[in-house]
Amino acid sequence: MCGIIGILGAGATREVAEKMVAAQAHRGPDFDAVRQVGENEFLGHNRLSIIDLSGSANQPFESVCRRYTLVFNGEIYNYRELQIQLSTDYTFKTQSDTEVLLAAYIKYGKEVTSYLNGMFSFAVYDAVEKTLFAARDRFGVKPFYYYYANDQFIFSSEIAALFMAGVSKNINYSVWSSYFVYGSYGATDETFWKNIRQLPGGSQLIFRNNAVEIKRWYDFAQRVAEVKLLSEIESSLQIEELLLHATKLRFRADVPVGFNLSGGVDSSTLLGLIKAQNFDESLINVFTFVCNDPRYDELEWVRGMLAGTKFPLHVVPLEYRQVPELFDELSKHQLEPFGGIPTLAYSQIFKNARHLGVKVLLDGQGADEAWAGYDYYLNASDSVIQGTSKSPFRINVLDSEFRSRAEKPAIEKPFESDLKNLQYRDLFHTKLPRALRFNDRVSMLYGTELREPFLDYRLVEYVFAQPYDLKIKCGTQKWLLRQIASKYLDHNIVYAPKRPLQTPQREWLSIELKTWVLEMTECLKTHEFFDGKALVHELDAFFKGDNQSSFHIWQYISSAKLLFP
Known part of the structure; x- marks a missing residue:
């Protein structure tokens, strides 16, 4: 996992490209470089070395014929299999997935993406056709931001790099308003900043003759329609095989790999799948965070699951005193509103892992969307936030x-x-896209790579296609996953209810961090977004106990930091 940038057209200089690379230095602390690939075209890369640690795999990566240059962020998990298929026509000089990706592009062209099992965002410049081809993985795990105007095309892995290239930081009023009214983080191609867009997951982009063409290469609905439904027993065996293989693939690395563990069924299942691989457990570090609050901490569950294993456990604490400073640090890198205190706590896992020399971590992201794990799936609600009975949005505070x-x-x-449409919404428009964005930034901030076995596209397609009663049965969600997990885990873990709250966010914001909240939101009282009196009233109500949800309070804090940096 790395950082990529490119600047093509009027005003493109090596100096600007180098500034963009420097803005993403945390994403790839092992090596960085800029290459001029055309008269006014530059590509740049920040490398986090994971596979083939040698310098021969550094990027930008140029083909032997010097026609093609690749910058690539992510991992191609099936690179070994692809390398074997391509070796009859191509002589490899490295053992990297980077070279495999470029060789596959040279052979398959724009169809290359359908051959890839991985998380990726990449761009290839063709010096003969003077064309840039870019693509993003099926679910948008890896980011691709771009700006296109005034005879310029600029792209990067993070928005900060675009600002370093001179792109103006102008408010996208529609996205900001929708964030407060509907809890939306923008459409799949939007950001909170005007003229800064993102390539949607499962899409390709071509830039040539000063024009941008975008098309979707991944048709999820069609892929799901092609899934052959089997009996419950056969489906269970097929899914278990996919789970085991997806986990095995994500342990392909030339650096230490660990995983994140909570008390939930998703990460617990991941633990069982890792144990089944017969790896040396003493070499695989496990991380979990705590806030030293028994109402939320899952340490007791985690320790119980690890009993009898040799996995080293690292408990990463978060105290309320750390929140303001961590919030400032993460805001600079997110540059859009992000998840609350759980995201801050999660970030410290990656910081701790990197300190211990663990560059790759696995987690259970994606299981809730594919397996229908959120509570609002039970009643086909339009909600996008679980665990609340009252609307988390306070539109009365808005101008x-x-x-x-x-x-x-x-x-x-x-x-x-209806269930599948809700799941589809969460996979491609709401829950998953924003979680992937949050997690990409917090992992890469500390130079670590996050991998999600549950987002193996083969697994997601197959599970999504299953009938309702294999996902939800007698009120039990993720029913078939729990049946499979019971082969690896204790019954009490497998059937434990989902716990949506992971930190004492609402308590900290209303008590220990009340002064900080008031200080942060003071600037909003006269801002054009808000009705100052209504905002003060809503804050007062929260402090007096109307705090079933603290999402709106976090919205105010996040906005204040971004609007008044």
Whole structure:
């Protein structure tokens, strides 16, 4: 996992490209470089060495014929199999997935993405055709931001690099308003900043003749329709095999690999799948965070699951006193509103892992969306936040003109099933995209790579296609996953209820961090987004106990930091 940048067209210089690379130095602390690939075209790369640690795998990576240059962020998990297939036509000089990706592109062209099992965001410049081809993985695990105007095309892994290239930081009023009104983080191609866009997951981009063409290469609905449904027993065996293989693939690395563990069924299942691989457990570090609050901490569950194993456990604490400083640090790198205190706590796992020399971590992201694990799936609710009975949005605090700019997200419903349409929404438009963005930034901030076995596309497609009663049965969610997990885990863990709250966020914000909240939100009282009196009233209500949800309070804090850095 790394950082990529490119600047093509008017005003492109090596100096600007180097500034962009420097802005993403944390993403790839092992090596960085800029290469001029055309008269006014530069590509740059920050490398986090994971596979083939030698300098021969450094990027930008140029083909032997010097026609093609690649910059690539992510991992191609099936690179060994692809390397064997391609070796009849191509002589490899490295053992890297980078070279495999470029060789595959040279052979398959734009169809290359369908051959890849991985998380990726990459760009290839063709010096003969003077064309840039870029693509993003199926679920958008790895980011690709871009700016296109005034005869320029600029792209990067993080928004900060675009600002370093001179792109203006102008408010995208519609996205900001929709964030407060609907809890939306923008459409799949939008950001919170005007003229800064992102390539949607599962999409390709071509830049040539000063024009941008974008098309979707991954048709999820079609892939799901092609899944052959089997009996419950056969499906269970097929899914178990996919789970084991997806986990095995994500241990392909030339550096230490660890994983994150909580008390939930997803990461617990991941533990069971890792144990089944017969790896040397003493070499695989396990991380979990705590806030020293028994109402939320899952340490007792974690220790119980690890009993009898040799996995070294690292408990990473977060105290309320750390929140303001951590918040400032993460905001500089997210540059868009992000998840609350759980994201801060999660970030410390990656910091701790990197300190211990662990460059790669696995987690259970994606299981809730594919297996229908959120509580609102039970009643086909339009909610996007679980664990609350009252709306988490407080639109009464917004200025009326600003509020009118909100646009309710228009999300297609490609399936006949209400449940599948909700799952599709969460996979491609709401829950997963924002979680992937949060997690990419917090992992890469500390030079670590996060891998998600549950997001192996083969697994997601197959599980998603299953009928309702294999996902939810008698009120039990993720039913078939729990059946499979019971082969590896204790019954009490397998059937433990989902716990949506991981930190005492609402308690800390209303008590220990009350002064900080008031200080942070003071600047919003006169901001054009807000009705100052209504904002003060809502804050007062929260402090007096109307705090079932603290999402709106975190919205105010996040906004204040981004609008008044």
